[in-house]
Amino acid sequence: MEFAYGEKELSHLRSKDPKLGAAIDRIGHVSREVETDLFSSVIHHIIGQQVSMAAQRTVWARFQSAVGPVITAEAVAEKTAEELQSLGMTFRKASYILDFAEKVRSGKFHVAALAEMKDREVLEALSSLRGIGPWTAEMLMIFCMQRPDVVSYGDLAILRGMRMLYQKKTIDRKTFERYRKRYSPYGTTASLYLWAIACGGLPDLRDPAASNEKGRKKA
DSSP states (O other): BBBOOOOOHHHHHHHHHHHHHHHHHHHOOOOOOOOOHHHHHHHHHHHHTOOHHHHHHHHHHHHHHHSSSOOOOHHHHTHHHHHHTTTTTOHHHHHHHHHHHHHHHHTTTOOOOGGGGGGHHHHHHTTTTTTTTTTHHHHHHHHHHHHHOOOTOOOHHHHHHHHHTTTOOOOOOOHHHHHHHHTTTOOOHHHHHHHHOOOOOOOOOOHHHHHHHHHHHHH
């Protein structure tokens, strides 16, 4: 399943930001896979923190085999931290996962209730979990909940994409907020294209920050 967007979102972004609109037309459709189960997605993201994608895939496959094809709070909470650690994750990550599973099982954290919350409330609720910071919460909002208006200031690739698109050496918070408001209410679609730009979707664009750093080294 992919993040869903279409001409409505693209037309809005083109009308509000001609530079982004031109980039959209050059890059074409951007496909990004999403997960559908928020409980398992939280665990998946905890496992993936500060490790390579290959390592995340390996540990996640082991986790699924150990817990079962349907990952529930009850099934996860039955495991010990040592059992989870043996799958290839750190003891700290294992404790985060068990803490989350126990909160869901006991009713202290209601996953289903997040669907009815506003973005700010979802961000606060997810960030209250051990092992989940604001950036991870925002990625969950995009790649699991499919919230339409998320642009992360904490995402280095988003900032790089902005620098490249607008040819700015830095993107401070004030500048970021100006762009974010311009993209709203379809900030997530803008994020997909900023990621694409940061990853080389427009080969002729360079990162001014990188160019500036090279200049200093030569000097």
